[in-house]
Each structure stands twice: as C-alpha cells, then as structure tokens.
Amino acid sequence: MAGKKEEMKKALLLLGCPEVPVQTGIALYLASSLKNAGLAVFAAGTDTALDLLKISDPKGCYLDPEKLIPLDTCIEALAEKRMDFDFCSVFVHNDAGLSYLATIPSISNAKLLAIIFGKDPEVLAGQIGFTCEKLIARSVHNPNPLKRKIDDAIPEVERWAASN
Amino acid sequence: MGCIELMEYEILLADSTYKEGREFIRRNIKTVYEVEPGYKLFDVYLIGISPIFIGVEDGYVIFPYIKPCHGTFIVKIKDGEEIGRLIKTKRVG
DSSP: HHHHHHHHEEEEEEOOOTTTTTHHHHHHHHHHHHHHOOOEEEEEEHHHHHHHHHHHTTTTSSOOOSGGGEEEHHHHHHHHOOOOOEEEEEESSSHHHHHHHHOOOOOOOEEEEEEEOBSHHHHHHHTTOOOOOOEEBBBOOOOHHHHHHHHHHHHHHHHHHHHO | GGGGGGGOEEEEEEEEEEHHHHHHHHOOOSSEEEEOOTTHHHHHHOOOOSSEEEEEEEEEEEEEEEEETTTTEEEEEEOOOHHHTTTEEEEOO
C-alpha cells in the first residue's frame, strides 16, 4: 500500500486571491475529481485562501490539511527544486493570477492547466502569451459554468493520470 | 513580503498590473536587466511574465513584487550584492 502511494502522481492547485466566491468551492470540487482520478492533491494559496479550504472541508475529505502549503513556501520549494508536481492547476481571475500562471513553467515541469474565471475571463485568457491548457468560464458567484468545464476536462486528466 | 518587509524599501508604483509595472521600469530606469520568473532577489523568488525587468540605479534595485490580492508593486531597495549578481544577467537597457 505504501509503495502504491509513492507512485501516485501529484497535483497542485495554485489558488489566487479568494475574493471571487467560486474559487473555494471549485477548488474542493477539482480536488475531489483529481483525487478520484488517482492523484495526490496539494493546494497552495494565501493564508486566507487556505483557511477557507480548511473551514469548508473540516475533516479533510477532499484536501488533506497536511497538503495545504502557504503560497510563498510553495513557490520557494518549486524554485529551489525541492518539490515538484506532475500536474498544476492555476486559478486565475486577476492580473496577479496571470503572473503566477506564467511563473510555473519556469520553476516546474508540471502539466499545466489554467482555470480562468471571474467577470472577464476571456480578456485574461487573451493575455496569456504561452501555450497551456485552459478552462475558461465567466463564473463569479455561480460555480456551475466552471464545474461543467471541469467535468468535461476530467476524463482527459484521468487518461493522463493512468498513463506511464 | 517576508524579509523584504524588514528592509528599508520604497514603493514606486502600487496596485498596478504586471504590464504597467514592467513598462514603468523600462521607461523610468536607465539600466535594466532581464531575468526569468523564479529568479531569487533578496529572499524572494520573483513572480511574473517572462522576461522580468529589474532596474538598477544609484545602488538601488528596482523590481516588481506581486501580491495575489493587490497586484503588482514596483519596489526600490538599496543593495550592492544583488546588483553584483544582476550585472551577470542580460542587460536590456
């Protein structure tokens, strides 16, 4: 059993500012989907973003509290090559989110998925100057547009997770 | 900002977009170097869209600092050691 766990692919959810209501719910939904796909799921974010996850998932059903990483600690560990992930999903709903997204390819070898949401996701998506997979949905209070995009994308992630 | 908060710093531009911050450095600082995201400056690893511009002026380092909820800040900090490392990177201005 321990050997099997060591072989699990690792996924990171890199959260943005938690000011957009759907972020926490979608992060837990995606964590659940990735966990079901056989990945070990971690999340990094500001203290408040992580507190929202902890309070929303008090028993750690979707995200293990030990797999929640302060944002700066995570960036430092990735940049110093002390840690890496197989899959990284970056939550982008503002300009700062674009900067975090653009940083990941420089410090990680993870398969990258941008989750772009908020009021003007198409405008944000248009500013991404490099190739990466994107889920784009105008989603602020209502998580369903983003949930549907995730549901559509998960089968491909499952196939990828099962490969190699 | 971690250790940077304990240093003597000046904020030259606040709550801007990354693009505005980069343009600010390019237009206002004579000596500019470019580095990749993840470059370590003081105790932080720089976040941003490649290439990240870092200005050097009168013994000060001028660079973008991103906060997830507040956008891009252009920060100015006096330091000689970091400049010594920067001049080994690519100069673009």
